[in-house]
Amino acid sequence: TKPAPGHKIYPYLLRNMTIDRPNQVWAADITYLPIGRGFLYLVAIIDWASRAVLAWRLSNTMDVSFCVAALEEALATYGTPEIFNTDQGSQFTSVAFTGALVGAGIKISMDGRGRWMDNVFIERLWRSLKHEDIYLKGYADGREAKAGIASWIAFYNDRRLHQSLGYRTPMAVWRERMQAAQAVDMVDNADALTTCPQQFQQTESLAA
Numbered sequence: 001t002k003p004a005p006g007h008k009i010y011p012y013l014l015r016n017m018t019i020d021r022p023n024q025v026w027a028a029d030i031t032y033l034p035i036g037r038g039f040l041y042l043v044a045i046i047d048w049a050s051r052a053v054l055a056w057r058l059s060n061t062m063d064v065s066f067c068v069a070a071l072e073e074a075l076a077t078y079g080t081p082e083i084f085n086t087d088q089g090s091q092f093t094s095v096a097f098t099g100a101l102v103g104a105g106i107k108i109s110m111d112g113r114g115r116w117m118d119n120v121f122i123e124r125l126w127r128s129l130k131h132e133d134i135y136l137k138g139y140a141d142g143r144e145a146k147a148g149i150a151s152w153i154a155f156y157n158d159r160r161l162h163q164s165l166g167y168r169t170p171m172a173v174w175r176e177r178m179q180a181a182q183a184v185d186m187v188d189n190a191d192a193l194t195t196c197p198q199q200f201q202q203t204e205s206l207a208a
Helices: 065-078 095-103 116-137 142-158 170-192 198-207
Strands: 025-035 038-047 053-059 083-086 107-110
Touching: 025 065, 025 116, 025 142, 038 065, 038 116, 038 142, 053 065, 053 142, 065 095, 095 107, 116 142, 142 170
Parallel strands: 025 083, 083 107
Antiparallel strands: 025 038, 038 053
């Protein structure tokens, strides 16, 4: 969670904000997972409004590349969020990661130093993953862990009901809200279309 020397720290933008639509705010975090006689690092990107996991990557090093790979996958698959929130870790404050966000026109938000509650939804994801899968399965190696985590995240996204989501699944909520937002956009665009001037319409009728 410590930024590297010279890395820019961005302000926290989510305080007192109502987050109620998909792609309004995404968040990312890294956790470590005990695997065999060692451990691996896991990064995940979630949509705050729906709690859906949009992308994730496992790595045996803390190099920023696995975080950037997860970000690129999420952007390519799910579109672009308005705000992206992380902690102040060196991976997320790196030029490679923040540059990708800035290049996509995304506002960057970072938790206050040591304030895990600023990114509480992804912390809850880690707790569920570890207690429902990692600690129970005791994966022997990275290959087992990758397959097991993929299975659990598919279950979490598409079959695990959330009380806070009205007993719907995260991905169902993401799709429903995205479809609703797209419908509103279509209505707005229709209202903005220019119409045929009334005088021209009358002229065409007379000519007929």
